Amino acid sequence: MTLRTRVGLAGGVVVLLALAVASLVVYPAVRSIMRQQVDASLKQSISEGDSLARQLKQKVAESGDKIPIDEPVELGSMLVQFVSGPVYPGSNRAFVEITPRDADVAGGTQPPYFQDTTYHGVEYRLLTSGMGKPPGGLMRVAHRQDDQTAILASLAALLVALTLGGGLVAAVTARLAARRVLRPVRQLTRTVEHITATHDLTAPVDHLTGRDEIGHLGQAFAAMTTALDASMRAQRQLVADASHELRTPLTSLTTNLELLADGDGLRAPEAPALVQDAIGQARELRSLINNLVDLARYGKNTARTEDTRLDLVAKTVIAKAATRTSAPRFTSALTPCLVHVDPDAIERAIGNLVDNAVKWSPPDGEITITVADGEFAVTDEGPGISAADLPFVFDRFYRSTQARSMPGSGLGLAIVRQVVETHGGQVAAEPLDHGLRMRFRLPVVPG
Structure with a gap:
């Protein structure tokens, strides 16, 4: 029916x-x-x-x-x-x-x-x-x-006839009216069938623009298909970028192993260097895979959220970073701040920002970290970033010209943005005269 x-x-x-x-x-x-x-x-x-x-x-x-x-x-x-x-x-x-x-x-x-x-x-x-x-x-x-x-008998017969006749006329009239009322539903159904058959998420749904429930349904469906299309494009781009990034260390690792398998193998004079190079490539692969896993995990709405002191998380990350032998000096101003987040995800985001600041800071440089009113900011004294690279600094696999000669996969800052935006916040990068300030802001739990 x-x-x-x-x-x-x-x-x-x-x-x-x-x-x-x-x-x-x-x-x-x-x-x-x-x-x-x-x-x-x-x-x-x-x-x-x-x-x-x-x-x-x-x-x-x-x-x-x-x-x-x-x-x-x-x-x-x-x-x-x-x-x-x-x-x-x-x-x-x-x-x-x-x-x-x-x-x-x-x-x-x-x-x-x-x-x-x-x-x-x-x-x-x-x-x-x-x-x-x-x-x-x-x-x-x-x-x-x-x-x-x-x-009374005539009245009863008349009422019965009116009741049955009125119901029949109403049913026929409602069915005829339903043809016009349900026209947008038929159009939406044809659009859905087209998408199912062709997998074309760009099919237009412009004909559903009314202010009633059906119009809202059409607008919600259009927004959903747009989001799905963007998600699929991002997934295809991620696979393409990941394949490219994985191919380089895999090729180098395979080449080193083939050299070790030829000739004298491990007895060859260049064997230790080849082994160290292979180990480095394996570590790079492991880091890249871990980043890809984290990027996929933090892209979902996390189920484990709780009230968390953002200043205490930042303090923990600073304490770990300060133990590194090549770490620059850290100065901090951490104001107590309560946010409702996944503590592990936010710690990873803060850690990535701090690692990025350490990576670009000179050995005798200073890194300044502040927390206040739901905002975390880290400022380094590195070479900064060019205006051309600034809009893409948080994109996946994006690496500036200066960064291409340094180790890294280009996913650290992308993970930061993914984590922050999943929790309803925003990220930003601000070039300075000497260095770069990166920050993010999260909604604060009302006190």
Whole structure:
């Protein structure tokens, strides 16, 4: 069953239920109103008892019959009966049997009352009232119900027809309207099918620009495909760059091992140098692989986050870096600062920035590290960075002309940006007259 058909059926069912509820309210209300009108007419007739008695006598006189004191007589659409007193239960079976309650009404101990009864196969609405000073007789006035029954039956048939017809018309109308309403959904479906068949994430979704839920769905889908396309492009670029970076040390390592396998092997004079070169290439490969793994791991939303003192993490990293034999001098100004992060990831990011500063600082240089208001900054006294290289310093595998002669994979700063942006922060690099300042900012936990 198509969505369009389901929408049509849903609309028809809703209207059908609404009309059914309305019918269940209207029918009893009309029946009650008609009953009230009949009861009011019967009360009016009782109040005109003397006039009815005169009409009754005149009718009997015109017919030439004896006056039927206890017999019901038709006057128009009503039956009228006068029961002379004294009234006893069980007496007068000519119309409706006298009950103890009727005797009490004649005696004045019970008020008049209504009842439904059948006389000669016809349904009547009967009002019984006392007549004369108690204890006196009874006056009974009955109104035929068959005309009301016919009206109510016609009303019931009309309501049933309206309910079923209204539900059917609503279902057909809703299905026709659904064709226009669901047109954007069909267009989106065709776009999704096109993407599934061609894997083309650049397929346009410009036709869904409304402000309703379907428009929002289309815009969200367009944003998702754009993000997926960017992610896939980044993955392809990462694979291409990684392949290039891995190929160089692998080629060198293979060449050294082949030289060692030829001739005298390890007994050759150049063997120690070749072994040391192979070890260096293996270490470079291990570092590159570790960086690739970290780049992929820190690119995901980390599941382990906690409130962390950024200043204490920086202090730990500085203490480790200061133990290196070639480390420059460190000065720091660490203001207590609380952030909600993955402590290991942030420690790795800070460590990469500090390692980069150590790498470019002269042996007698000084590295300044500050932490305040969610911002970590490290300043070195190295050669700095050119304006042409500045926009790309945090890109994957990017290495400036100066850095290409030095060890490294070009992933350290990319890992920093990945970690910081995953935690909702920003990174920046600022060239100075003598050196470079790199910093990142993270959202601070409210105090």
